[in-house]
Amino acid sequence: MDGKGISKAVITRLPRYYRYLGELLENGVERISSNDLSKQMKVTASQIRQDLNNFGGFGQQGYGYNVRFLYNEIGRILGLDHVHSMIIIGAGHLGQALANYVKFEKRGFKIIGIFDINPNLKGSMVRGIGIQMLDELPKFLEEYTVEIATLTIPKDSAREVAELLVANGIKAIWNFAHIDLNLVLPSDIIVENVHLSESLMRLSYNLTHAENKQKKM
Amino acid sequence: MDGKGISKAVITRLPRYYRYLGELLENGVERISSNDLSKQMKVTASQIRQDLNNFGGFGQQGYGYNVRFLYNEIGRILGLDHVHSMIIIGAGHLGQALANYVKFEKRGFKIIGIFDINPNLKGSMVRGIGIQMLDELPKFLEEYTVEIATLTIPKDSAREVAELLVANGIKAIWNFAHIDLNLVLPSDIIVENVHLSESLMRLSYNLTHAENKQKKM
């Protein structure tokens, strides 16, 4: 009934369910059947039911699913029912953009520190948080409980910094550097990658092969 | 021998192969076998050979793969052998961060315009490009050939703007808004999503269920 042995594909779909349910909730929809939801999301009803039943029976025969209840349950499954403290390593454009992204805080991801190695940035404020130097990190991690470290630094220093983070107790890394940290860090460290250039390459691939794609439709 | 009927999973792996081959190239490695590469990438040699053979026989029995050749071939498959012109819609923190990301240009993604609706931003320069107002977009798209539009705007206006883009000839959208544009746009429009909050939720999921995960190891 919990997160053991759930396939990656299922986990990837959970946030999407959560998003659709949140919208239904906003629109005042009280209940929904897997069939109706499947039409909106363009997936099979069977998949929705299978996915949800990995975590428990949230529906009711003859009724469907209560939107608010299911929304909350998925939120709980995703760990959005409590606050996650976060730091950002790398106060470049991307790091600052993430720090300024209000929506994360609404979802319970609270940024409590920003670090960089560029002395010119020292003390600069980003959304009310002063940028600190990387060598202040160990002391900071002793003082504050931090769950997630966001890595927005160039690839070349990413491994070294990640190892420093892990040595100081960080358990999860949101990694924007183009390196497979999961292959170099201990296996119990959680790494979630956002590789923007790989995303752009997939787009480029689809653009380049658009003619063939068309044929299939 | 080309991009027809290639599965999404394969396409997702191509940029990763490209990255590893690029690193091998930098390190002066001339040739590599699927077996050696599989050890570095932590995938099966069989998968590497199967993936590559979707596009052609790039190797040689008894020798393996020539690194430079394979690197170039994958680059060509991904469409990185020619320049893609790009515009950014939404000059907020994220849009500006992307505009400032030098690496894209090195890969052939050339940003030639930035648009926003905030009149305060009009004329502001980002990496040498002046921010234009959204109502200047149709004229701009008549004048310049633009392949990709990057959408870094709030979800609420994303659909409308995307439809405007499509109406003016845009064929591919790099979408950072939390909406499934592919479901509302014509099916020949290419949409590549980067949903940061969904990535963060997956991280949160793995963090929340870390104990169970441990057990499996």
Next chain:
DNA sequence: TAGATTGTTAATCGATTAACAATC
């Protein structure tokens, strides 16, 4: 109760891995 819709088992489909003949 009758109708609707879930939860769950069984069938199908597709992707990954293994095996090996072809060949450099």
Next chain:
DNA sequence: TAGATTGTTAATCGATTAACAATC
């Protein structure tokens, strides 16, 4: 030539879809 390694077919595994009995 002998050894190495690919390209490709066959076997396995896992994920998706279909079907339906259970039940609200």
